[in-house]
Amino acid sequence: MLDDDKSRLPTHHASSTHLQRRRPRPLISFLILATILYLSVFLWQSRTQYIRVPRNAHNIAEKCSRLRLLPSPPPDFYNRKESDRFDASLAPTKPIVVRNATIWTGEVAEGLEVVFGDVLLDKGIIGGVGNVDSIEGEVEEINVDGAWVTSGIVDLHSHLGDFSSPSLSGSSDTNSRKGLAQPWLRSVDALNTHDEAYRLALAGGVTSAVVLPGSAGAIGGQAFPIKLRPTSEKSTSSMLLESPFDSPSHWRHLKQACGENPSRVYSGTRMDTIWSFRAAYEEARKLKEKQDAFCEKVEVGRWDLLQNKSFPEDLQWEALVDVLRGKVKIQNHCYEEVDLDGIVRLSNEFNFSIAGFHHAHEAYLVPELLKKAYGHTPVVAMFATNGRYKRESYRGSEYAPKVLSDNGIEVVMKSDHPVLNSRYLLHEAQQAHYYGLSASLALASITTTPARAAGLDHRIGKVKRGYDADLVIWDSHPLALGATPIQVYVDGIPQLPHTPTAVHPNSQKGQTAPQTPQFEEEAREAVKADGLPSLDAKEVTGTVVFYRVKSLYLRIHGRIFDIFQHPEAEKVNNEGKVLVRNGEVICVAGVDLISTTGVKTCDSSDLDHVAVDAGIDLEGGSVAPGLSSYGVPLGLQHIAGEISTGDGRVDSKIAGQDIVRAVDGLQFRTRDALLAYRSGVTVGITPPSLGLATAFSTGAKHKLQSGAIVKEETALHVIVTLNAQEESVSTQIRNLRKALVDAVNGGGEGGLGEAFKRVIEGKIPLVVAAQSADVMATLISLKKEVEDLLASKNEKGEKQIRMTFVGAAEAHLVAPEIADAGIGVVVTPTRPFPSTWESLRILPGPPLSEKTAVSTLLEHGVTVGIGVFTGSGAWVARNVRWDAAWIALDSNGAISHAEALELASTKLEGLLGVDVEESDRFGEMVATRGGELLEFEGKVVAVFSRRRGVVDVF
Ligand SMILES: *[C@@H]1O[C@H](CO)[C@@H](O)[C@H](O)[C@H]1NC(C)=O
Ligand SMILES: *[C@@H]1O[C@H](CO)[C@@H](O)[C@H](O)[C@H]1NC(C)=O
Ligand SMILES: *[C@@H]1O[C@H](CO)[C@@H](O)[C@H](O)[C@H]1NC(C)=O
Numbered sequence: 015m016l017d018d019d020k021s022r023l024p025t026h027h028a029s030s031t032h033l034q035r036r037r038p039r040p041l042i043s044f045l046i047l048a049t050i051l052y053l054s055v056f057l058w059q060s061r062t063q064y065i066r067v068p069r070n071a072h073n074i075a076e077k078c079s080r081l082r083l084l085p086s087p088p089p090d091f092y093n094r095k096e097s098d099r100f101d102a103s104l105a106p107t108k109p110i111v112v113r114n115a116t117i118w119t120g121e122v123a124e125g126l127e128v129v130f131g132d133v134l135l136d137k138g139i140i141g142g143v144g145n146v147d148s149i150e151g152e153v154e155e156i157n158v159d160g161a162w163v164t165s166g167i168v169d170l171h172s173h174l175g176d177f178s179s180p181s182l183s184g185s186s187d188t189n190s191r192k193g194l195a196q197p198w199l200r201s202v203d204a205l206n207t208h209d210e211a212y213r214l215a216l217a218g219g220v221t222s223a224v225v226l227p228g229s230a231g232a233i234g235g236q237a238f239p240i241k242l243r244p245t246s247e248k249s250t251s252s253m254l255l256e257s258p259f260d261s262p263s264h265w266r267h268l269k270q271a272c273g274e275n276p277s278r279v280y281s282g283t284r285m286d287t288i289w290s291f292r293a294a295y296e297e298a299r300k301l302k303e304k305q306d307a308f309c310e311k312v313e314v315g316r317w318d319l320l321q322n323k324s325f326p327e328d329l330q331w332e333a334l335v336d337v338l339r340g341k342v343k344i345q346n347h348c349y350e351e352v353d354l355d356g357i358v359r360l361s362n363e364f365n366f367s368i369a370g371f372h373h374a375h376e377a378y379l380v381p382e383l384l385k386k387a388y389g390h391t392p393v394v395a396m397f398a399t400n401g402r403y404k405r406e407s408y409r410g411s412e413y414a415p416k417v418l419s420d421n422g423i424e425v426v427m428k429s430d431h432p433v434l435n436s437r438y439l440l441h442e443a444q445q446a447h448y449y450g451l452s453a454s455l456a457l458a459s460i461t462t463t464p465a466r467a468a469g470l471d472h473r474i475g476k477v478k479r480g481y482d483a484d485l486v487i488w489d490s491h492p493l494a495l496g497a498t499p500i501q502v503y504v505d506g507i508p509q510l511p512h513t514p515t516a517v518h519p520n521s522q523k524g525q526t527a528p529q530t531p532q533f534e535e536e537a538r539e540a541v542k543a544d545g546l547p548s549l550d551a552k553e554v555t556g557t558v559v560f561y562r563v564k565s566l567y568l569r570i571h572g573r574i575f576d577i578f579q580h581p582e583a584e585k586v587n588n589e590g591k592v593l594v595r596n597g598e599v600i601c602v603a604g605v606d607l608i609s610t611t612g613v614k615t616c617d618s619s620d621l622d623h624v625a626v627d628a629g630i631d632l633e634g635g636s637v638a639p640g641l642s643s644y645g646v647p648l649g650l651q652h653i654a655g656e657i658s659t660g661d662g663r664v665d666s667k668i669a670g671q672d673i674v675r676a677v678d679g680l681q682f683r684t685r686d687a688l689l690a691y692r693s694g695v696t697v698g699i700t701p702p703s704l705g706l707a708t709a710f711s712t713g714a715k716h717k718l719q720s721g722a723i724v725k726e727e728t729a730l731h732v733i734v735t736l737n738a739q740e741e742s743v744s745t746q747i748r749n750l751r752k753a754l755v756d757a758v759n760g761g762g763e764g765g766l767g768e769a770f771k772r773v774i775e776g777k778i779p780l781v782v783a784a785q786s787a788d789v790m791a792t793l794i795s796l797k798k799e800v801e802d803l804l805a806s807k808n809e810k811g812e813k814q815i816r817m818t819f820v821g822a823a824e825a826h827l828v829a830p831e832i833a834d835a836g837i838g839v840v841v842t843p844t845r846p847f848p849s850t851w852e853s854l855r856i857l858p859g860p861p862l863s864e865k866t867a868v869s870t871l872l873e874h875g876v877t878v879g880i881g882v883f884t885g886s887g888a889w890v891a892r893n894v895r896w897d898a899a900w901i902a903l904d905s906n907g908a909i910s911h912a913e914a915l916e917l918a919s920t921k922l923e924g925l926l927g928v929d930v931e932e933s934d935r936f937g938e939m940v941a942t943r944g945g946e947l948l949e950f951e952g953k954v955v956a957v958f959s960r961r962r963g964v965v966d967v968f
Contacts, residue, residue, distance in 0.1 A: 065318040074325060078309035085265040085341055087472040092480035097138030099255070099482070099505045103246040109136035109153045110506065111146050112487065115163040119143065120462040120476035126454050133163060135483040138505040142479055158487050158500075158517040162525070164457065165477050166221025166484030166504060169436050170395050170464035171345060171372050171428035174215065174223050174242070175205040175250075179432055180851045188228035190235070194280055194290035197268060197298075197333040199235030201225045205250045210848045211431065212242045216509045217862045218437035219486040219499045222255060224468050229271035229347040230279040232290045236333055237267035237345060239468055241484075243504040256470065265469030266336055271347035272357055273406050274655075288356045295364040298334030301326060305335065343369040343469050345395070349406030351376045354383060361388035368392040370426060370467045375401055375410030379545055381421035393467045394418050395426040398445035400434065402685055403887040404655035409545025413537035415459065416450030425451065426467060427459045435847045440492060441896070447493050448950050450537055453527040456493055490523030495896060495950050496903035497523060498860050510861050523903055524950075531944050531953035549688035551713065551957070551966030555596060556627035558958070558965045560637060560941055563590035566602060567638035567912055568613065569937055572920045574639055574912045577602070577613070592637050593620055598960040599637075599939065628967065630956060636946040640696025640938035640957060641898065641918040642709070643891035644820070644926060645842040645881035648698035649710055650676065652684045654887045661702075673765030674705030677726050680717055686888035687712040692968055693892035694947045694954050696938035697724050697919075699926050701731035701781070706769060709928040711938070712891075713957060713966055721961035729818070729927035730769045733783040734793065736852040747792055750782075754800045754815075758807055774804065779816035779927045781840075783884070786852035787824035793817070794828070794835045818925040820881060823853030826870040833874040838925040841867050842881030844897045849885065860904055868901055868917070869908065879922030894918050899948035911948050938962075 068074060112133045121127040134141035134149065141149075178185035187204030190196055205225060215223070222241050227234035238254055245252040256264040276287045304326035311319050336342050348354050348371050361368055367389030371377055377384060377394045385391045394414075401410030411417070415425045427443045429436035439460055447456035455463075465475025473482045483506035490497045500517050502509040519525060539547040566577045578590060591603035593616055601616035651660025661679030679702070687698060691712040701707035706727040714722035734746045741749075756762035757770035773780045784790050797817050805813045819825060820840040825832060832839060846856035846867060859866040871878045880897060882890045895918075902914040909917075919937070923929070938959035945951025958965040 066321060067317045071312075071317065075312050077325060078312045080262050081305065081309060081339060083262060085263050085469060088263070091472060094139060094480065095137060097482060097505055099241065100138035101246050101505060101507065104244075104507050105138065106154065106506070106508070108151070109134060109141065109149060110503075111135075111149065111153050111155050112163060112485070113146075113155055113157045114160055115158045115487070116160055117143060117477050118162065118164045118457055118492070119478060120165055120458065121478060130160075133477060133485060135485065135503060135506040138483050138507075140477065140479055140481045140483050140485075143477055156501075156517070159519065160525075161500065161517050161519045162488040162491050162497075163477065164219075164486050164488065164492055165461050165475055165481070166486055166502065167219045167439055167460045168464040168468070168470075168475055169215075169220050169223040169429050169431065169439055169460075170370060170393075170426050170467055172223035172225055172431040172436055173228065174211050174225055174431050174436060175207070175209045175240070176201050176225055176227070177432055178206045178208075179210045180848050180854050181432075182851065189230035189279070190227075191230055191279055194231050194276055194282070194287065195233040195294035196231055196235055197233045197294065197337075198330045199227060200238070201227045201235060201269075202238040202250060202254065205238070205240070205253070207248060207250055207253070210854070211436065212244070214847070214858060214862070215431070215436045215439075216242050216502055216504070217499065217858065218440060219488070219492075219502055220436050220439055221484040221486075221502065221504045222465075222470070222474055223431070223436065224267060224345065224464075226267075226269040226345055229269070229275040232271060232276045232287045233294055233334075234269040234271060237269050239267065239470060241504055243507060243509055255474075262341075266333065266342040267468070268333060268337060268342050268344045269347070270344055270357070272353040273347075273349050274404055275347070284352065284356070288360065291357075291360050292363070294331070294334060295338070295360070295366075297328075298331045298338055299364060301328055301331050302335045302338050337366045338364060340366070340389075342366075343467065345370050345372055345467075346392070347372045349373050349375045351380050351383070353406075354380060358383055358387045362386070369469075370395045372428065373397070373407065373430075375407040375414070376545065377423075378411060378414035378417040378421075379409065379541060381418060381423055384423060391423055393424040393426050393463060395428040395464070395467070396446075397430070397434065398427060398442040398449070399889060399893060400887070401889050402653060403889065404653060408653055408685075411537075411540040411545055412445070412449040413533060413540050415446040415456075416533070417537055417541055419451055419455050424463050424467075425455060425459045426464045427456075428464070432847070432849060435845070437847075438845060440497060444493050444495060444497075444950070445893075445896075447527070448530045450530070450533045453493055487517060489517075489520040491525055491527050493527045493950075494524035495528070496900045498904075500861065520903075520906070522907060528950035529944070530950055533953075546685075549685060549692065551692075551968050554628045554965040554967055555963070557600075557624050558594045558628045558630060558956075559621070559626050560592040560594070560956075561589075561629060561631045562634055563592050563632050563637055563941075564634040565636040565638075565946060566590060566592060567636065567915060568599075569639045569920055570612075572924060574916045574920060576910070576912045591616065591621065593624075594939075594958055594965060596960070597958040597963045597965060628965070630941065630943075630967070632941060632943050632955070635942040635944050635952055635955075637939055637941050638694075638915060638947045639919050640940050640959075641694055641894045641915070641947075642697040642699055642922050642928065643690055643695045643712075643882060643894050644699040644840060644879070644922060645884045646886055646888045646890055647700055648690060648712070648888045648891045649680050649682070649684060649687055649700050651888065652681065652686075673769050674702040675708065675727060676700050676702045676706065677708035677710075677717075677723065680708065680710055682710075682714055682716045682722065684888065686891060689889070690891040690894075691957060691966075692954055693895055694940040694942070694957070695891050695894050696940065696957055696959070697923070697928065698891065699728060699923070699928055701729075704732055705730070706778075707731050707781070707926065709923070709926075711962065713962070720963070721959065724961075725928050727778065729779040729781045730773055731781045731783070734789050735783070736786060736789070737850060743789060743792075747796065751796055751799070754796070755803065758800060758803050773815055774800075776814065776816060779818050779838075779925065781818045781820055781926060783820045785821045785823040785850065787827040787855065789852070790819055790822065790825060790828050790832065793819070794831055794837065797835055797837065816927075821853070821884065822867070823848075824855045825876075826857045826865075826867045827855060829871050829874040829876060832871070833876045838877040838879065838921075839871055840879040840881045840922060840925055841871070843883035844868060844880045844901060866901070866904055869905055872909075877921060877925060878917060879925045880917045881922065895947050902948065911946060914948060
């Protein structure tokens with residue numbers, strides 16, 4: 015801004031000399047001469063103005079020259095000996111050398127480089143990689159015994175700290191909702207330092223995150239990259255990584271969104287949203303033009319034309335002006351082709367580039383469109399399997415990361431925390447790898463690629479000399495299922511409680527990247543069908559032989575046995591054969607099983623002389639019981655966000671006397687159910703929020719098809735929660751007590767009364783969704799109270815009611831009491847997160863605690879089943895196989911694959927009142943090729959059951 019009090023400099027040119035008044039000499043002639051001279055100078059001078067040049071002209075000139083400066087690290091950045099984030103009061107006193115590491119450095123095209131050697135961490139930076147020989151002074155050496163080491167994980171899309179956990183009414187700071195385009199807002203202003211999730215995400219190896227404002231607005235505000243570790247200053251600002259407040263050479267960040275969210279929040283349409291962008295960028299363009307015009311004059315010294323004018327500024331639009339100047343990384347939430355197209359057009363109208371398209375569920379269908387974006391092709395930041403929760407994500411595909419990278423587009427996996435718990439961002443990369451993304455690109459998708467998309471690739475995302483000392487030592491190959499950090503360093507500071515002096519990688523988990531299945535054909539089909547490939551199976555009736563079966567798991571009396579490992583079974587090599595006729599296992603070749611299992615051993619007539627309708631080579635895979643899914647409204651909706659595509663809302667209070675039955679609202683052939691089916695989840699157990707749950711076959715075509723309904727009414731489901739808006743916990747308990755006592759006393763009217771009577775008679779379980787240990791304790795007392803009453807009334811009959819807790823985040827705190835009360839627990843989700851106050855006291859599991867809720871409950875003798883996160887959409891049902899496998903991996907050998915399968919099938923079904931009928935015998939069976947159902951090597955190729963009488967081949 016020009017100062018009012020100005021120094022006087024008479025000049026057009028900075029080089030002009032000062033004017034001096036000349037004193038006339040006594041000599042007349044000289045006086046005349048001087049006068050003439052004076053007058054001529056005066057006349058010349060009068061043509062020139064005395065103009066005001068601001069005292070801070072230098073600052074203004076500098077400000078103008080800075081406009082053209084593009085963000086970049088200082089030239090001597092890699093000579094730094096100490097990080098600007100070095101925190102002496104938290105850092106270890108000695109430098110650390112991690113020895114004998116298998117280092118995925120992130121270097122070389124596609125991050126192919128793997129170095130075996132050492133990493134030196136000193137003063138917050140990586141001092142050396144490879145052979146770190148001798149170091150002056152004392153160091154701490156850690157021998158990691160060949161363990162995998164990567165850079166810390168970078169989450170390009172997080173609301174960590176802005177949408178705080180636990181979620182409280184005072185903590186929803188992600189969206190402003192006061193306007194469509196608000197580039198002046200800053201996520202840093204809402205960043206809560208006390209969020210529970212920092213510690214948890216660090217335990218998953220996440221060291222940095224870009225905290226974005228939400229997607230309610232088209233321009234939601236400025237984003238800020240942070241590191242997740244606690245700082246000695248404990249302030250929000252000290253968490254920032256390369257804050258733009260500190261230096262104009264640091265990148266700025268902006269969140270944009272298009273499509274449904276801005277439309278919904280502002281009751282507008284896509285047209286309104288795109289106009290709001292154009293109107294905002296037009297403001298910015300005009301302001302930029304004014305600034306440029308101003309600075310052009312400054313640069314040629316034309317202060318005369320700038321009299322009383324100040325540098326054109328506007329706090330509301332300056333961030334967008336910086337976008338137009340190429341100083342801002344834009345992360346753009348944008349799903350559908352129509353929206354991507356709108357933003358690509360916008361970027362070319364106003365000439366700015368997009369760093370990344372986020373969510374972008376249709377990006378893989380239009381790779382050439384993305385390449386038309388201004389400047390450079392954006393990265394695409396995705397979920398692995400989270401989809402179909404609204405129209406925008408309905409055509410999403412698990413093959414999208416592969417398809418995009420095959421088309422030369424860079425892929426990022428992101429959490430959108432707390433949409434997905436960022437602690438498990440690595441699992442997103444693992445799933446992308448499972449569905450076809452190369453191992454190196456999968457690792458890059460959570461390290462080097464997001465670092466580059468955030469303009470931070472000069473210091474994070476690689477294990478490289480001069481980079482920030484953000485490092486994760488893994489207990490297995492990071493793409494192996496269940497990979498868990500042994501130690502995490504941020505700025506050279508260890509973040510896990512115990513610094514290992516020697517590390518022993520978990521031998522249970524893979525130490526190499528899993529050999530994932532081929533999905534080329536499926537990926538091609540997905541693109542060809544515009545995201546909606548047929549999910550129908552080929553139905554084979556008659557005789558099917560599965561060859562090269564390495565393991566066979568069978569359900570026998572509520573348990574699951576690995577038959578080929580059975581003590582009475584002869585050792586089977588990879589040549590096991592299973593013969594199936596009309597969906598039923600007829601015999602098994604190579605092992606005598608009759609005595610233990612009732613399964614006949616095939617003789618040569620079975621195998622050699624029958625007409626085989628299909629032979630399926632499992633290549634060392636397995637045949638195992640199908641899993642069940644509980645926790646999400648599988649079968650009740652096609653698209654969660656679209657009420658017209660599903661069952662709709664259910665009266666959630668104990669009110670009136672009628673009972674809702676989930677079976678009456680079932681929708682078959684939802685894509686989520688069919689995808690679950692193809693992932694080995696053959697039964698969906700779905701409750702209404704209050705009423706009678708049902709169990710159905712995820713692969714059935716409609717309700718009336720034979721075998722479609724596994725059990726019509728399974729259990730009575732109720733909820734007791736601190737989160738009920740209108741009813742206190744004590745009111746909810748009163749209602750429940752009244753219903754139970756009425757039932758004992760023979761009262762209770764209508765369908766609901768009937769249902770409670772069946773509970774009292776022990777015919778169906780009472781399933782209570784509860785998270786809080788205190789609520790569970792109250793329910794344990796209530797159960798006893800009702801049972802005492804029952805005993806006093808009912809000398810001969812049932813004295814116990816079957817009760818199951820679901821959710822049960824804090825169940826481990828009352829595990830012995832739950833066991834004593836004979837209550838079963840369905841843990842949902844298996845990897846807990848403190849999203850609400852009533853689920854705050856989670857047992858986080860390795861590496862933060864040795865035990866998990868599941869292992870603790872099992873140790874106390876509680877019957878345990880596992881379900882999926884009730885806060886997710888139905889998409890999550892397909893991932894039960896990984897959840898079950900993870901539990902086995904976390905147990906250090908205590909839980910076998912067979913037992914892990916039970917948790918998600920026989921145990922779960924028993925707890926929820928689903929009794930697989932006798933006639934079914936083995937229930938539904940799933941055949942996987944290349945590996946087991948619970949392994950990243952296995953691909954589901956067929957599902958069969960006697961109930962349905964066919965083999966469904968995929
Ligand atoms: C690295 O491992 C080798 C063999 O496993 C061992 O002999 C050596 O001592 C280790 N190095 C350090 C520094 O611990
Ligand atoms: C600049 O402002 C001063 C003081 O307000 C005023 O006297 C002068 O005329 C202005 N000059 C121009 C060129 O507007
Ligand atoms: C974008 O760049 C093109 C080509 O240089 C130019 O014609 C156009 O005016 C620019 N648009 C804006 C809004 O500056």
